[in-house]
Amino acid sequence: MNLFDVYPLFDVEIVKGKDCFVYDEKGVEYLDLYGGHAVISVGHSHPHYVAAIERQAENLVFYSNSVRNSLQKRLAEKLGKACGYDDYSLFLVNSGAEANENALKLASFHTGKSRIVAFKKAFHGRTSLAVEATDNPKITAPVNAAGHVTFVPFGDAEAAERELAKGDVAAVIAEGIQGVGGIHVPSDDFWKKLREACDCHGVVLIADEIQSGYGRSGRFFAHQHSGIRVDIVTVAKGIANGFPMGGVIIGPQFKPSYGMLGTTFGGNHLACAAAISVLEIFESQKLVENAAKVGDYLSERLRAIPEIEEVRGKGLMIGLEFKQPVKELRSRLLFEQHVFTGASGTNVIRLLPPLTLTCELADEFLRRLKSLL
Numbered sequence: 001m002n003l004f005d006v007y008p009l010f011d012v013e014i015v016k017g018k019d020c021f022v023y024d025e026k027g028v029e030y031l032d033l034y035g036g037h038a039v040i041s042v043g044h045s046h047p048h049y050v051a052a053i054e055r056q057a058e059n060l061v062f063y064s065n066s067v068r069n070s071l072q073k074r075l076a077e078k079l080g081k082a083c084g085y086d087d088y089s090l091f092l093v094n095s096g097a098e099a100n101e102n103a104l105k106l107a108s109f110h111t112g113k114s115r116i117v118a119f120k121k122a123f124h125g126r127t128s129l130a131v132e133a134t135d136n137p138k139i140t141a142p143v144n145a146a147g148h149v150t151f152v153p154f155g156d157a158e159a160a161e162r163e164l165a166k167g168d169v170a171a172v173i174a175e176g177i178q179g180v181g182g183i184h185v186p187s188d189d190f191w192k193k194l195r196e197a198c199d200c201h202g203v204v205l206i207a208d209e210i211q212s213g214y215g216r217s218g219r220f221f222a223h224q225h226s227g228i229r230v231d232i233v234t235v236a237k238g239i240a241n242g243f244p245m246g247g248v249i250i251g252p253q254f255k256p257s258y259g260m261l262g263t264t265f266g267g268n269h270l271a272c273a274a275a276i277s278v279l280e281i282f283e284s285q286k287l288v289e290n291a292a293k294v295g296d297y298l299s300e301r302l303r304a305i306p307e308i309e310e311v312r313g314k315g316l317m318i319g320l321e322f323k324q325p326v327k328e329l330r331s332r333l334l335f336e337q338h339v340f341t342g343a344s345g346t347n348v349i350r351l352l353p354p355l356t357l358t359c360e361l362a363d364e365f366l367r368r369l370k371s372l373l
Contacts, residue, residue, distance in 0.1 A: 010331075010334060012024050012334070012335075013025045014030075016045075017032070017040075017044025017045050018043075018044055018045055019043035019044060019045075019046070019354065019356055020032055020043060020044075020353060020354050020356060020357055020358075020361055021044070022044060022340065028338060029338060030334070030338045030339065030340055031338065031339045031340070031361065031364060031365060031368070032044070032340045032353060032354065033339055033340055033341050033351045033352070033353045033357075033365055034340045034341055034342045034350070034351070034352050034353070035352045035353055035354050036242065037211075037237065037342065037352065038179070038211045038216060038237045038238060038317070038352035039237045039238060039241070039242050040238075040241060040242060040353075040354045041214055041215065041216075041237075041238030041239075041241050041278060041282075041287070041354065041355050042241050042278055042281040042282070042285075042287065042354065042355065042356060043241075043354045043355075043356040044354070046241070046277075046281055046356075048277055048280065048281055048284075049241055049274065049277045049278065049281065051277075052273050052274065052276065052277035053243070053270065053273060053274055053277070055273070056071075056269055056270050056273035056274075057270060059269075060269045061268070061269060061270045062265070062268045062269060062270065063268075063269065064264065065262070065263070065264075065266070065267065069267065069269065069272070071269055071272035071273060071276065072090075072092060072267045072272055074272070074276060075090070075092075075267075075272050075275050075276050075279075076089070076090040078276060078279045078280075079247070079249075079275075079279060082220060082279055082282065082283070083220040083221060083233075083249070084220065084224065085229070085233065085249050087252055088233075088249050088250055088251055088252065089249075089250045089252070089254075089256070090247055090248070090249055090250070091247065091248040091250060091261055091266075092245070092246070092247050092263070092266045092267030092271070092272075093245075093246040093247065093248065093263050093266040093267075094244050094245060094246055094263065094265050094266050094271075095125075095236055095244060095245075095246045096124075096125055096208075096210035096211075096234065096235075096236030096237060096246050097124070097125025097126060097127045097130045097131075097246075098125075098127070098246055098263070098266070099210065099234035099235065099236055099246035099247060099248050100124045100125050100129075100130040100133070100173070100206075100208060100210070100234050101125070101127060101128055101129055101130050102248050102261050103171075103173070103206050103232045103234050103248050104116060104129050104130070104133070104170075104171060104173065104206070105129075105261070106204075106232065106248070106250065106254055106260075106261070107170045107171035107204035107206065107231075107232070108170045108171070109254075109260065110170075110204060110253070110254055111169075111170040111171075111202065111203070111204060112170075113168055113169060113170040114148055114168075114170060115148060115149075115150065115163075115168045115169045115170060116129070116132075116133055116148050116149045116150070116169070116170060116171050116172075116173060117149075117150050117151075117152060117160050117163045117164065117169055117171070117172045117173075117203075118133040118134075118135065118149050118150070118151055118152075118172075118173050118174075119135070119151060119152060119153065119154040119155075119160075119174055119175075119178075120135050120151050120152065120153050120154055120181075121135050121154055121178055121180075121181030121182065121184070122134055122135045122151070122154070122173075122174075122175060122178065122181060123135075123136070123175070123178075123179065123180035123181060124173060124175075124208055126139055128144060129144075129148065129149075131144050132144045132145065132146060132148055132149050133148075133149050133173055135151050135181075150163050154174075154178060154181070154184055154186065155184070155186050155187060155190050156190075157189075157190050157193035157194045157197060158193070160172055160194060160197060161193070161197035161200075161201075164197050164198065164200075164201040164203050165201060167201070169201070169203050170203065170204060171203060171204040171205070171206050171232075172194060172197075172198060172203055172204070172205055172206065173206040173208055174186070174194065174206070174207060174208065175207075175208045175209075175210075175211070175212060175222075176207055176208070176209045176212035176213060176217065176221055176222025176223045177211075177212040177217060177222045177313065177314060177317055179211040179212065179317070179344070179350070179352075180211075180344055181344065182312075182319055182321070182344040182345055182348050183312045183313045183317065183318065183319025183344060183348065183350060184312065184319075185222075185312060185313060185314055187226075188225060188226035188227070189226075190226075191223055191226035191228050192226055192227075192228055195228045195229075195230070198231070204231045204232060205230045205231045205232075206230065206231065206232045206233075206234065207221065207222075207223045207230040207232070207233045207234070208234050209221045209222060209223070209233050209234060209235055210234055210235060210236045210237055210246070211237055211317070211352070212317055213233070213235050213237075213238070214235060214237065214238035214239060215238070215282060215287055215288035215291050215315075215355055216238065216291060216315055216316055216317045216352070216355065217291070217295075217313075217314040217315040217317055218288065218289075218291050218292030218295055218296075218314055218315030218316075219288065219292075219315075220288055221233060222314060222317075225314065230251075231251045231253070231254075232248060232249065232250055232251060232254075233248075233249040234246070234247070234248055234249075235247045235248075235249065238278070238355075239275050239278065240271055240274040240275040240278060241274065241278050243270070243271050243274040243275075244265075244271070245266075245271045245274070245275055246266075248261075282355075285356065287355040287356065288355075290355060290356070290357075291315040291316045291355045292315050293359075294316060294357050294358065294359055294362055295313070295314065295315035295316045295317075295318065296315075297359050297362055298316075298318065298351075298357075298359075298362040298365075298366075299311050299313065299318055301362070301363075301366055302318070302320060302366070305366075305369075305370065305373065307322065307373040308320050308321070308322060309321045309322055309323050309347075313351075316351070316352065316353055316355060316357060317351075317352060318350070318351040318352075319344060319348050319349070319350055319351075320348065320349040320351070321347055321348050322347050322348075322349070323347070324347065325346045325347055326343055326346070326347060326348065326349050327343075327346070329349070329372060330343060330349060332372050333368065333369065333372065336372070337368035337369075337371065337372065338368075339365060339368050339369075
């Protein structure tokens, strides 16, 4: 049997990781400024994280959601305190797309409506309604194009409100910072106006913090820079540092009923142990604060490089826009300078390093980047 060929691959195999570095099968060391799509939050193979997984695996990897699981409750309590939504509820799933599917489903249950407002260049996943809310026709199959979603310009709260005023909208979903779309940071005013419009028209406001959340922006969630609270937050990626997991953080106005939502693997014992250890590392190493400090340090120095057209982002979620396509530059960074980076579109390099990145490692990246410009 062959693998279904849907991923364009670099000709390198990573077999080991340690903090902000990864190593290929030949032992070559790479500086990881991408974190596997913003997944690695506390660094590769952090000893506390590894020990927590080993301890749990020795006892129990999985049992179903038909029995009590105190690890789920412990995770919910720790996450609530860490993110400032301790009066909300947590539903655990396996991925970001699954988190968004359930968030949108909840909004439709709650309002009795079926239309969704999303934003141009949005990415919310590749499944069912999540991909319908993703502004990319190339990955939307005919079965997904069901007419539920209206796209408006990102950052344009007035355009969103005009749609809400029509009275048939269940939810507005927006990324805390657009990632795949090019690292676009909405203004605080955008979030405030969106919150007001949703309150006025009885619409659920969902913050997709799958890439921009979990401390990456220098706040636990990127939308929190604006000072507002949303009705539902979706999380994944950094939640368990590479172990498959996602979550839906749900406001108290939503009333659960048996069978409303469900999952086989979501919130399993091993995933919860991994996620709890991540929050413990966040607290002990002050990683949210580190993301803010090192992100500011790195962004300031990147803005001084004349070959970079624009630097966007917050914390350790950074986009570098160039006048020309970045494919060759990324390849040279990888194979000549041994640095992993990401991309958005043709002209933007995405930096999504582990939140353990230091100013010294930021300087090392700057040195390697400048050598190619």
